[in-house]
Amino acid sequence: MSPRIGLDLPTILQAAVEIADTRGLEEVTLASLAQKLDVRSPSLYNHVNGLSGLRSKLAVYGLEQLLHVMTQAVVGRSGDDAVRELGKAYVAFARAHPGLYDATLRAPDPQDEEVRRLAGETVDLVVRALQAYELKDDAALHAVRGLRSLLHGFSSLEQRGGFGLPLDLDVSFQLLLDTFLAGLHEMKRRAKAESKPN
Amino acid sequence: MSPRIGLDLPTILQAAVEIADTRGLEEVTLASLAQKLDVRSPSLYNHVNGLSGLRSKLAVYGLEQLLHVMTQAVVGRSGDDAVRELGKAYVAFARAHPGLYDATLRAPDPQDEEVRRLAGETVDLVVRALQAYELKDDAALHAVRGLRSLLHGFSSLEQRGGFGLPLDLDVSFQLLLDTFLAGLHEMKRRAKAESKPN
DNA sequence: TTGCAAAAACTAATGACATTAGTTATTATA
DNA sequence: TATAATAACTAATGTCATTAGTTTTTGCAA
Secondary structure, three states, X not given: OOOOOOOOHHHHHHHHHHHXXXXXXXXXXXXXXXXXXXXXXXXXXXXXXHHHHHHHHHHHHHHHHHHHHHHHHHOOOOHHHHHHHHHXXXXXXXXXXXXXXXXXXXXXXXXXXXXXXHHHHHHHHHHHHOHHHOXXXXXXXXXXXXXXXXXXXXXXXXXXXXXXXXXXXXXXXXHHHHHHHHHHHHHHHHHHHHHOOO | OOOOOOOOHHHHHHHHHHHHHHHOHHHOOHHHHHHHHOOOHHHHHHOOOHHHHHHHHHHHHHHHHHHHHHHHHHOOOOXXXXXXXXXXXXXXXXXXXXXXXXXXXXXXXXXXXXXXXXXXHHHHHHHHHOHHHOOOOHHHHHHHHHHHHHHHHHHHHHHOOOOOOOOOHHHHHHHHHHHHHHHHHHHHHHHHHHHOOO
């Protein structure tokens, strides 16, 4: 009971990531992938459940890596520093792996257990990074959504060249993060002013 | 010199939007569109330059509509009120027309003159809406990018079901906007504190 | 009224793709 | 050394987009 050892999943994913990052996610086809791996496309079905299966695996792979770089960014930090490094790590990942980043958003099946686990872990990580702002109850989760919106929005628009203006992107990002953080501090101040006097 | 009067561009775009909004942008194919219009797919080439041409037209069409609803949202308003209404109009558009909204981001050719014009007009509109914050020079443009990042990020993640949490989306959005606005005010305060004392 | 030119819509054909069915080849272990 | 498991293969089908070339319609000029 043992077959020939040709392809394996890591090799396939690596090749797929390379195509995605250099040519775009749409160019990741079973045909282009098979050609790159010097194999006939039906052979890929032995490792992956068709094109949609490949995309799902790619999504999980990307989510794992994204979570990893985000985790590395926040260890040993807190408050503004933690959030800033988290943000920088996020956009750096999106810049370094545009196709893979794309896959994490377009491909994932929300029902997939692995996807749910990774999403949960990511939320937990960001909640912890936001601890310093003393957000009550759901407020922390809303803030996680907000931060993610802003990070994804910036990364996504940057990738699509959606910013037509001749303006330094890093400055824009820095300022956006600063504004958001200033807002968080202000919200914290307001919450205190509201609870203390009573 | 006159042909038969069958299809026309508005009819085609309307049908394409309907498919995009109900089944997703990927489902807008010349085949599906032709079927919906009760025509053979090569006939569409008389009105549109293939699939990519259709997508470009769809992008322009969407950008026009988006600019329109944003314009309506800010007329007669200023400051936080203007920004809030602008934001609400943006996400409302994305919610009402998920496929068309998608097209405005994925399809447009940045070289296209029409696209550039619409993008420019949109930037101008938002810059005007942000006048109350007295942002200096490039700061206003950076703020436009920031606001757009946050609006697009939220809309995009909402559409993809990227928010796994069982939490009210409108509250999240409201809070995100509040935080951003509080941040803008704080930045304005800081800028004043920095210039005045000198 | 008639005929023509322009343009829309058509048929036919090609090539890229995903996918399935069924075959061949390889290799670890019994 | 034989075999069972499984990877990789060939062949075939169906869906697309796209191009070439044909037919049809219709406003206008003669």
